[in-house]
Amino acid sequence: MSEGVEVKVEDKDKVKVKELNPDLGFVKEVIKSGGESLKKCYQCATCSVVCNVTPDDNPFPRKEMIQAQWGLKDELFRNPDIWLCHQCSDCTAYCPRGAKPGEVLNAIRKISIQEFSVPGFLARMVNQPMFLLLLLAVPVIALLASGAGHIPAGPVEFGKPGGFLFSLKYIDPLFTTIAVLALLSLFMGIRKYWSAMSEAHPATGMPLGTAIKETVKDILAHKRFDKCETTKARSTAHKLVFYSFIGLFITTVLAFGKIILAPRTGYLAYFGYNVNVSASLLTGLVVVYKIIGNVSAAALITGILLIMSNRMKNAKKAGLGSYYDWLFITLVAGLGITGLLAELLRVGNVQAAYPVYVIHLCFVFFLFAYAPFSKMAHMFYRATAMVFEKKSGKA
C-alpha cells in the first residue's frame, strides 16, 4: 500500500534533506511528566485507528509516540495535533503494550505550555510540586498584607459598601494587575505557538474568521469530546465545569458593573462622575448575577467532583493523570467549594466566613495568576490548535 519514493539521481539536489534534532533531555522530561510508559510503544498504530478525533491524513497519536521517543520536540510543538487530542484515552485502553498514548500526549502538552509560555521559569515552577508552597505564599502574603487577617465585627458582609472587601487595601489593584499580566503572558504564548505552527504548515483551509467561528461552535457543543468512547462520561462533567466558568465569568462582569455604576458608593461616583442609574435596575442586576452565580457554583462543584470520580474510575484503563492534572483539578474544586462555603457562612452570619473567603481568594489568585502556565492554559492552546487545524486545512 505504501509506495516508496524513488529519487532519481539528477533530482538529488532538489531533494530537501530534513535534519532531525533529537533532544534527549526532552525524552527524559516526557517520561518524568507522566509519560513514563513512552518507551513501551512498538508502533503498531492501534491507537491511531481507535482514535475518533484524529484526522485520517497523518493521524495521531502513533506518530507523536515515535517523535517523542526520538526526542523530536520541534515536530511535536509545531503541530496542532497534540492539542487536537482530547485525551479520550481510547488509545490507552486499546494499547497492546500499556504505552498509554493519552498520558504521553498529556505530558507533551504540559511541556509545550512550558515551552511557549512567558516567562518560562514560572511555568516550570507551576508544574513542579516542590514550588507549590512558594507559589501559594504569594497570594497568602499579599492578602495578609492587605489586611485580610483582620476580622471585622458586626454582621458578616463581603461586597456591600463597608463590607470586608472594602477593608482590603490593595485587593483591587493587585487582582487587576495580575489579571492583565496573565492575559499578556497568555497572548504572548499563544502567539509563539501560532507562528511555530504557521512556519511548519501552509494555510490552505478556511479563512481565519470562519475558522474561529467554527471552533467556537465545536467547543460550545463539545463535539469532539462526544466522540470519546472509553471516557464517555467525561463530556458531561467537562460541560458542567466549562459552562459554569462561563457563568461565573458573566457573574463577575455583572458584579463588577454594579460596583462601577452604584450611585454614591460606585467607582464612577468615587471619581466624581454622577451616573443616574435607577435603583430597580441595580437590584435587577444583583438578582440576575446572584442566580447565575449560584447555579454556576453548583454546576462547577458537581462537574469537578464528577471529573474526579471519572478519573478514579477510569484510572486502570486511562491512567490516573499527573501533578499537572491534579493541581488544576484541586484548584477548581477548592475554588468552588470555598466559594460556596463562604457564601453559606456569610448568609448564616458566622464569623468563620472571613477566613474561608480569604482562602477562596487565594484559590482565585492561584488559578488566574498562574493560568498561562498551568493546565488552565489548555483551553487557550487547544482552541488555538483547533482554529489552526481548520485554517491550515488539516481537518
Next chain:
Amino acid sequence: MAEQCILVIGGGISGLTAAIEAAEAGYDVCIVEKNPYLGGRVSQLNKYFPKLCPPVCGLEINYRRIKENARVKFYTMAQVESVTAKEGSYDVTVKVAPRYINDRCVSCDACAQACPAERQDDFNLGMGRTKAAYLPFDQAYPMRYVIDAASCKDGCMQKCKDACKYGAVELDMKPETVKINASAIVVATGWNPYDISKADNLGMGKVKNVITNMMMERLAAPNGPTAGKILRPSDGKEPKKVAFVQCAGSRDENHLPYCSYICCMASLKQTTYLKEQYPDATADIFYIDIRTPGRYEKFYWKVRDMEGVSFTKGKVAKVENTEGDDVLVTLEDTLSGKKVRLAFDMVVLAAGMESATRQNPIQLGINYTAEGMIVPGSLKPGIYAVGSSKSPVDVAKSVQDATGAALKAIQSAIKLLPAGGVR
C-alpha cells in the same frame, strides 16, 4: 490394580510422539486424551508449513505405530482427576467419560442417520452441526462413533441403539475411574485458539465474514464443512479479496502478551490456500512485524513474491460490517502515515495460541505463568512438560521437544528399577 506406566497427558502431536518413542524403546505408556479421538489440533490442520503437506499422513503413521505396539495404551474422553505426588512414583486417578459406543462399532453411520438430535460441530470450530451420534471426523482414530449425551436426551439414544446392527450402542455405560501408577509424567496438554471475540474491536462473532485462522484451516481442509472449498460463511460466496489480520490478540497486554509464534507462518500458508483455489484472488496481510523465525524466512519471501499478495505495516484495530456482507477494516498504514479503510470479502484473524492449562490447569503442584503456561522450572522430578503447554510452538518444535521428553521420562522410569534392570 493400578496400571504401571509412563503417563502422557494429552494425545496430540506432542503426546503421541513422546508416548510412541518411549514405547518403542520398551516402556509401557498410557495416554490420557480428553477428546474422543487422538491427534489434537494437528488433525484440524489442512496443511503443515513450510512443506505444505497434509498432516494426516504423519498422523496415520503414528496411529499405525500405536496399533503395532502393545506397550501403548490410550484412554480417550479421559481427564486426569488427581495426582498424589510421591517423587518418581505418582498415583494418578483418571476419569473416563462414557462414549456410549463400544469397540464393536464399525463406523457404518447407521446410528447417526437414526439419531434425531444435533450438536454443534466443535471439530469444525462451530461451522456446521453434526448428529448427536457422530464420528468426530472422517479419519478419526479410534475410528469409532460417540454419542453426545448432553444433546441426545429423552429416548434419543434408544433410537441410535435400535439402528445399530452390531450391538455397539451401550446406553448404560457409566463414567469409569482408572488408577495409574506412573513412573514419570509427560504433560502434553497443548493449546486452544485464543477466544478473539474478547477483542471487541476485531469483530469476531459480531461481523459476519470474520473468521479465525483455525476456521480457515477447516474451510480449506478436504474433510471440512465446505469439503475443502474456501467459501465465506455468510453467503457461501467465493472470497476473492481476503485480509489477514496479524497479532489478533497476540503481543497484546489486554489479551496475550506474548508472540504466538505460528500466526505469521499460518497466514502465509493460508495465503497459498487462497491463491491455489482462486488464482485471481488478492490477499492483504496487515502486520506489526512479520515474524518468520530461522529458515521460515524463505517461506515469507516465497509468499511475498506471489502476485496479488500485499503486505501493509499497521495493525488492524477496527473491523466492521459493510455493504453486501463485506468487511470493513481500519488501520494506519504506518509507512505512509495514512489512516485507511478497506473493504474485503472476508477477514481472517490470526488468533493466537493459549495454553490449554489456562482454562484447565492440572493439579501437579506446579507453577503457571499469568497466561496459564507451565513454568518448566517448577516441575517436580519425573514430570516433564512438552510442546505448547510451555510456550507457543510449531509442530516441528513440538515433535523435537516430545522426543527429548521421552528420553527424560525413560530415565525417570529406570531410577525405579534395580541397577541394570530393564522394563
